[in-house]
Every structure is written in structure tokens, then in C-alpha cells.
Amino acid sequence: MIRLYENKHQEKNEVARHQHDTHQLLYVLDGEGECELDIRSQNLLPDSIMLISPHTDHGIQAHSKMTVLVLEFDIRHLAEDVVSYLVEPVFAVSRVLNLSLFESSELRQLLRKMLFEQSQNHPIHTMGLKLLLAQVLYQLAIMQQEDTTQDTNTRRAKWLKHHLETRYFEIASMEEVAAKAGVSSRYMNQIFKEMYDTTPYQFLTEVRLLKVKKMLRESDREIVSICFEVGFEAVSTFYRVFKKYVGVTPNVYRRTTDDFRN
CATH class of the missing domain: 1.10.10.60 (Homeodomain-like)
Structure with a gap:
């Protein structure tokens, strides 16, 4: 099961702490807010990504109108190597990533393609959805491997x-x-x-x-x-x-x- 859907939060809207059995990636398209992951509280801005591992307590509070794209998937439907090399390292710790413009452009494009594939009712598009999910995870895995001491210009040049x-x-x-x-x-x-x-x-x-x-x-x-x-x-x-x-x-x-x- 791979599913994408959009959540629109009104200002001061609050989602109570809860858990899921699935992996979730929440992409903030616009607006600002705050999230709680286990006992940590982190700010949410446009192009923030929440990576939520299964059974992680989490909640969201919107500080303004906020639109969030939710990508949810069950690893039982993915290939073993995708789970081992991509899902497990990317979701090793539930956290928030704040992407720069050049980092977010690739992910936005992939998520748009996933929305299109999801809208098509044919087995070949289900396969396409899985391939695009693997690309999303690959991008996140590469970002995770980046040396944290690299400055922004180095990362920009490598992305370019x-x-x-x-x-x-x-x-x-x-x-x-x-x-x-x-x-x-x-x-x-x-x-x-x-x-x-x-x-x-x-x-x-x-x-x-x-x-x-x-x-x-x-x-x-x-x-x-x-x-x-x-x-x-x-x-x-x-x-x-x-x-x-x-x-x-x-x-x-x-x-x-x-x-x-x-």
C-alpha cells in the first residue's frame, strides 16, 4: 500500500498525538506550524519534511493555514533491497528535515509524478508508484549521507x-x-x-x-x-x-x- 493525500490545516488547528503502523513522510507545501515527535518539539516551515517511523508518537499544531502532503506506505509491499538500503536508513530516526530550494525541487517533482501515477487505475501505474517511491527514498538517503560539515555552496554545486x-x-x-x-x-x-x-x-x-x-x-x-x-x-x-x-x-x-x- 502506497498512498498520497493532502491535509489542509486551519490556523491553530491541532492534531492530537497518535501513532501509525505504517511509514509516513509529511511534506509541508505551505504555511507554518510545529510538530511533536516522541518527546521532541520541532518547527515546521515550507519545504519541511517529517519522517515518521511506525509506532512513533507524533502530533501537529498549525500556526497558520498549512497544507501538508502525506506519503504513507507499508514496507510489506516493497522489495527487500528497497527496505534494507533505503527505508531503514532514512527512517532510522523520526525527525524533521528542512530542505533548501535546490534540495526540495527534486522531491517536489517526484511527489507530483507520484500523484499522477496514483490517479491512474492500471497495474503498470502501481509499479510506477513503487519506482517513484524508491527514487524519493534514494534522494533522502543521499541527503542523509552528505557530510554535515559541508557548507551550503558545496551542496549547491554538487546538486547542480x-x-x-x-x-x-x-x-x-x-x-x-x-x-x-x-x-x-x-x-x-x-x-x-x-x-x-x-x-x-x-x-x-x-x-x-x-x-x-x-x-x-x-x-x-x-x-x-x-x-x-x-x-x-x-x-x-x-x-x-x-x-x-x-x-x-x-x-x-x-x-x-x-x-x-x-
């Missing part, structure tokens, strides 16, 4: 690198990426270059060109199709960038690699 490596095909502008990270594009360039000795745009270009070269070597697909698939919006720009970084045009590169194979 991962984002560029995995979402290269849909990035339209660096300004859009900077907005997701919660910083200006100028500041984003600065912290990324300090850590990786290159700019985000140069790194993105290199990631895209690596994908392009692989497809040119290993497939007969049209060059124009490859260009758009990896995220270039104009063919002329793609040809110019490829020639600048690789030294030859895509057509010549493909012929050269074909000749080498033959």
Missing part, C-alpha cells in the same frame, strides 16, 4: 552537477537552473567554477557532446534528431558548438569513426 548530468536534455537556460537552486546565475557560476574549475554551461555542453558522440558512433540516427534529443534547440548552434569542441563536424566525426570500425 548532478542536475546537469541527468537532466541535460531538458535544460533551456542557466537562469532556469539557477532559479531552481535558489541563487542568481552569476553566483551559481561562481560556486560551480570554484569547485569544478569550469562553468555550468561548459559542463552542460560537455555532457551533451559526450552523449552526441556516443550516438554518432553507435547508431545511424539522423544528426538533427540527435541534436534535439540531447537538448540543443537550434541545429546551427549544435553544429557550431560541436565543431568548436570536437574539431570536426558531426558528419565528419561519424564517417571517421565508421572508417575506424571498418
